Amino acid sequence: MLTRAELRKGWCPGARAPMQARDGLIARLRISGACLSSETARAIAGAANRFGNGQCELTSRANLQLRGVTPERLPDLLAELDRLGLIDADAAAEAVRNVMISPLAGLCGRADVTPIGAALEAALIDATDLHSLPGKFGFLIDDGGPLSLWDEITDVRFAFDQPRGKFDIALGVDAIAIGSCAPEEIVAVALRIARAFLAVGEAMPEPPRRMTDVIFGGGLAALAAAAGRPAPQQEWAPPRPAPPAPVGLLRFGDLSCFGAAAPFGRLSANMLAAVAGAAQTHGRGEIRLTPWRAVILPGVAPQEADALAEYFHAAGFIVSPDDKRLGVAACGGAPACARGTTPTHADALALAPLAGQLFPTGLALHVSGCAKGCARPRRAPLTLVAHDGLYDLVLDGSAFDAPSSRNLSLTAARNLLHAMAST
Template sequence: MNAPATSPSVKGWCPGAHRPMLSGDGLVVRVRPFRAELSADQARGLCDLAERFGNGTLDLTSRANLQIRGVAEADHPALLAELEALGLIDQDPAVEGHRNILLDPNWATGDLTDRLYDALLSALPSLPDMPEKMGFALDTCRGGYLRDGSADFRFEISDDGGLILRADGCDAGRPVTEAAAIDALKDMAEWFVSTGGRDAGRMARHLKTVSLPAEWQTTPPRSAATDVSPGAAPNGTVLGAAFGKIDTTALRDLLNDTGAEQMRLMLGRMFWLRGGRAPAPSQHFVFEGGDPILKAHACPGAPFCPQATVETRSLATWLAAQTDHVLHVSGCSKGCALPRACAVTLVGRDGAFDLVKNGAPWDIPSQTGLAPDTISLKDL
């Protein structure tokens, strides 16, 4: 018999630095580094803070941010002051809450992506009030790099190399010049709000019931770029973090041993160490592009999140080696680790798992009540 997964308490916002979320092990404080880049000193400082105020790990999120977990409520003000001293947060909580900006990690100082980032940062306070989960993508280097990233307003490159603004959920976008880009974004944001988009919460969901103006959907984006995977990269090395979990001691050692100058955060729970020497292999990071663990997604699960009744990551690690498919083991139907459909999703409910094939964690499962120690992909 099919049964829907337990309804999670879904929040309409993402945890941020100023407005953290309470989890089973304390506050989750999310840090959104500017331009998704940390200097080596900022990264080392963040490691220190995760050890002093959190549980000694950093979580690299699906939107290429970093989280400190396990923070006591009483320590939150002191942690905020330290993050501000490191130059990692906005002073204005309202701006911080809306600063969900993905950008192609290939950006260079002064290029189109860099300039658009500055323009967008300046414009954020003047955009209409939208749900804090909504975000922006600056996929404007070679194009097609951020296609799988969660964003509602997408600046992209068309086949002829022009700049377009595309609403997420729509196949094509609106050609814009760089000078007119932010005004076009404001127009689209105002359209979203005035047509009732706040009730839908996200652009793609809103477009299921309301049509965009025809002139905003004329030009498709360039097709997706080749996948990036761990290994040697220009001016450095791309590394992966299984489930996004980064041990702070291991990261500090990595920075010190390589002499890396910066760390750019990437989609796919990867980061790009830039400058310095090539790192020596270590069990703490993923060095090979074919490692199946990078196709597995799992939230912290029990006992770290109060919504979870199951452990997630040990099962995901075991199952990842058995499949070439994308796999998601979710502590509940909220699906924090991968909030979209994939080939195999196991959703925790009342101490067991429900199976969703080719669907999202909140979809109707094809099997229910699977005991964790009996699950094998041979049976799926």
């Protein structure tokens, strides 16, 4: 089995620094505020067809990436993205701008975090000393609204607490609490924490890639002190409902939205163009991206929900919260990824009904093309990890954890899940 260091080959792609896959370059667009106009979405769809292989992906950080770009077409793609205002001046500025905010920010949350997110992005770009942050190091700002981001993986999170009018601050996957701050303090606090992370990391035997590395490495207290924050508290575990599936008609008070999910995050350029058309015709010309690999159209008329469901279903989207595909995560696998040896999407489709029987609520199964676990870098009830055309099964763990069963064909994996569901 490959070591963690070997699995780290590659990087988080951007547009300025795309990553090579088996099907071409992957160019990731960090969409500020995870909000697109219908005109911009339509232009991106056109670029995906002209400069890539016509395939796009919604990522778990509410970004949008284009696949199959060739080196020869990359300059033209960058020129188009620059015209659309979607890329940064250089790769370093692009890489540091990892800020995720609530999908419906400014529409129905308890605090409008849109300007805060934009200010933090701008501050990170200006703070050139922070351009050495690891590529995956990220920030999250949750507005306390109905579509909570609290369970999403990040390094530094700010969650609004309405009674106090402040944002609680927590670090790492386990959300270690280090006090709170006022809304106007978020940018300064975030920069101090990031600088403390780099400073503490310099003294560690191996430079940390995520906040969790500092926590497990015993540097949390020093980091908090360097950032001027209160001493870390025990793990803060607020209620964590099953990951939402924002599909179909969504009603939040007076606001009506429609959500549609791309199966396993993959959508064609034509599907993206269909989203743009629906946003223009049935919404307010605005598209919100989510970390759940779904898009949301705000401001739709509730009486048009059935027509929208039929439209998005015909375009290839998931529109029912009962769809078993929502309970499965899968990376591109073969043939898209150089490490892939199994057709993960097809295998995930075959196993989705059985996984849904075993775990009817939330995500049940992660089908990973290798131990890197790109589609879900965290625990899942069932995780199948591919190697050499076969799968290892991990129970209640991640793609890098020790398996309970090894070297399963798809048929053997299906039979094993069937046996588990029958007991």
